[in-house]
Amino acid sequence: MITLYGAYRSRASRPLWLLAETGTPFTHLPVIQAYRLADPAAPDAPLNTTSASFLRVNPQGQIPAMEEDGLVLTESLAITLHIARRHGGPLGPANDAELALMEQWALFAATSLETPALEILFAQTNGTADLPEGAAVIAVAAEKLRRPLARLQGHLAAHSHMVGDRFTVADINTAECLRYAQGHPSLLAEFPAVKAWLEACQSRPAFQSMWAARQAEPA
Ligand SMILES: N[C@@H](CCC(=O)N[C@@H](CS)C(=O)NCC(=O)O)C(=O)O
Known part of the structure; x- marks a missing residue:
């Protein structure tokens, strides 16, 4: 199962659009950019790009990121290419x-x-x-x-x-x-x-x- 990290208002729009095209099931964790929060370190702050749990996924602290079967990808266009190859059918490469x-x-x-x-x-x-x-x-x-x-x-x-x-x-x-x-x-x-x-x-x-x-x- 794919886990996709990243709010829609980010380059996560790219894999989110693709996943909507393919109908592939996935878990969405809408990590938000820390700079959009007044206090990203506050105990009640939403999951954001400086959260310790997210930095374990992408130490660069940027969204989107994706995990599937132990494979972690942290570049939006690599994520879309991977999803298209594995799940995209005609949206992915035929050869x-x-x-x-x-x-x-x-x-x-x-x-x-x-x-x-x-x-x-x-x-x-x-x-x-x-x-x-x-x-x-x-x-x-x-x-x-x-x-x-x-x-x-x-x-x-x-x-x-x-x-x-x-x-x-x-x-x-x-x-x-x-x-x-x-x-x-x-x-x-x-x-x-x-x-x-x-x-x-x-x-x-x-x-x-x-x-x-x-x-x-x-x-
Ligand atoms: N080349 C990366 C760029 C990722 C990127 O810059 N993401 C932005 C959101 S669109 C981000 O996480 N910004 C927060 C930050 O840099 O602190 C990609 O295409 O995935």
């Missing part, structure tokens, strides 16, 4: 070539998309987006995204999905890393195939149920 492509796109998402997309999100949520410094951060991050987005645009103009012309874990991993940039609609509008694919991914019932659970958590 070695598909596995290699799913790994490639996970690394692409983590190294080319996630950081600049998060720079956009943080500028938009820290109240600086309408100030010159925030606008500059967003402009630089958007420029960093244009080359990988052009690559994605070319891929998705020719293919319905990231791998195998069906919805897979590669779509979840890529869509989740790109989601942080969705508050910059004019950037995404430059890449219509990417925009349409992202919206289609997010219209899936499993994404919608993950998102509803996320919205139900305290901000």
